[in-house]
Amino acid sequence: MSETFELVPFAMAHGGAAIGRHAGRAVFVPYAIPGERLRVEIVEDKGRFAHARIVEIIEPSPDRVEPPCPHFGPGLCGGCSFQHIAYERQLEIKRSIVQDQLERIGKFEGVPVHPTIPSPEPWQYRSYATFTMTDDGKPAFYSDDNRRLVPIEVCYIIHPALLELFEMMDFEPGNITRMKLQVGSDPEDRMLVIETVDDLPPEIEVDFPVSINMLLSDNEPVNLIGRSSVRYQVFNRTFRVTAGAFFHANVPVAEALVELVLGALNLQGDEVLLDLYSGVGVLTAFLAERADLVVSVESYPPAVTDAEVNLDDLENVDLVEGPVEAVLEDLEGPFDAIVLDPPPGGLSVEAIDELGRLAAPVLVYVSSDPATLARDARRLVDNHGYQLVEVQPVDMHPQAHHVMCVAVLRHA
Numbered sequence: 001m002s003e004t005f006e007l008v009p010f011a012m013a014h015g016g017a018a019i020g021r022h023a024g025r026a027v028f029v030p031y032a033i034p035g036e037r038l039r040v041e042i043v044e045d046k047g048r049f050a051h052a053r054i055v056e057i058i059e060p061s062p063d064r065v066e067p068p069c070p071h072f073g074p075g076l077c078g079g080c081s082f083q084h085i086a087y088e089r090q091l092e093i094k095r096s097i098v099q100d101q102l103e104r105i106g107k108f109e110g111v112p113v114h115p116t117i118p119s120p121e122p123w124q125y126r127s128y129a130t131f132t133m134t135d136d137g138k139p140a141f142y143s144d145d146n147r148r149l150v151p152i153e154v155c156y157i158i159h160p161a162l163l164e165l166f167e168m169m170d171f172e173p174g175n176i177t178r179m180k181l182q183v184g185s186d187p188e189d190r191m192l193v194i195e196t197v198d199d200l201p202p203e204i205e206v207d208f209p210v211s212i213n214m215l216l217s218d219n220e221p222v223n224l225i226g227r228s229s230v231r232y233q234v235f236n237r238t239f240r241v242t243a244g245a246f247f248h249a250n251v252p253v254a255e256a257l258v259e260l261v262l263g264a265l266n267l268q269g270d271e272v273l274l275d276l277y278s279g280v281g282v283l284t285a286f287l288a289e290r291a292d293l294v295v296s297v298e299s300y301p302p303a304v305t306d307a308e309v310n311l312d313d314l315e316n317v318d319l320v321e322g323p324v325e326a327v328l329e330d331l332e333g334p335f336d337a338i339v340l341d342p343p344p345g346g347l348s349v350e351a352i353d354e355l356g357r358l359a360a361p362v363l364v365y366v367s368s369d370p371a372t373l374a375r376d377a378r379r380l381v382d383n384h385g386y387q388l389v390e391v392q393p394v395d396m397h398p399q400a401h402h403v404m405c406v407a408v409l410r411h412a
Helices: 087-104 160-168 251-265 282-288 301-310 324-329 349-358 370-384
Strands: 004-007 018-022 025-029 037-045 049-059 128-133 139-142 149-151 176-183 190-196 211-215 221-225 229-234 237-242 272-276 293-298 317-321 337-340 362-367 386-394 404-411
Touching: 004 018, 004 049, 025 037, 087 370, 087 386, 160 176, 160 190, 190 229, 229 251, 237 282, 237 301, 251 282, 251 337, 251 362, 251 386, 251 404, 272 282, 282 293, 282 301, 293 301, 293 324, 301 317, 324 349, 337 349, 349 370, 362 370, 370 386, 370 404
Parallel strands: 025 049, 190 211, 272 293, 272 337, 293 317, 337 362
Antiparallel strands: 004 037, 018 025, 037 049, 128 139, 128 176, 139 149, 176 190, 211 221, 229 237, 362 404, 386 404
């Protein structure tokens, strides 16, 4: 056992661990809160920095609370690493993480980062959850170090209808490797999406109302029982979401994203817009209600099919299926603004260069990772004449360290 020492973390790092300094190097401590006085022990020495575990909380933060979940803690479920932090402090920490990533990775100074917009519900908010199956057929999440599976008996962040579905399920060990539980805006609109080791459908019998779909290894959905999709209500519109298509897990916060994007654009009705990584068409729908034309680009074919249904009443939408990089090469513009909602990995260099070529006056970047946002914004500023104007964090994932942002960039 290594020697223990006192540490007072001064900030929260991207990824959810608190960070302090000892003997001239950074020490990362999971499940700590900045400002606490701790006794810690090094568990992984990386030379210039180290990872440590809490041995004793000498002076706890006033923001430390008792986590309700029995699966929370070191070596257990890695899904919700902020359960020990009072919710208001979580929001402050997420804002500070965004600010830190912009400064350290993006080298931005003085860019306004607004207070984090809270989730209306800090618990029971997720409309879907994906489990990995253990060898004996138990639904599980990966541990906080991604080294093992933790069988799950209860989950406090999933929608109550999903918890009910979770408790009714009983699977025999078989060829199922992953299982996604999903509920629409109607609590009775429930779907089970499974993946198998061999792309063969398992033997399933259900005695409760639920649709069952399977995702093949190429991500193609196959309907087995009931419907192939669920439906979500966002403001006054209903969106069909097929198994395998992406939809934000926290529907009320998805509405906040729509409002932020519309507010950043201040549309007058005559604009031509480009919506990239558009999914099933949520942002496209509300943009099209306020603009002259929206070109909507999505690469996942079932999501494009959903968008065709979801946007059927709008005649000013041009749906384009294909990878963003390839589609952008064929677009000439001009566009009055471009909205983009990429996956956590952010934008490729090719996509950034094409955005620079189009040189739209405004980019509204919906980001699910502040590190890749900072990287991409710096490339857009340095190479293509944009300025990062402001960033608005949004708490799509309460109790977890993840933070979403809406960033506004304007062409200089």
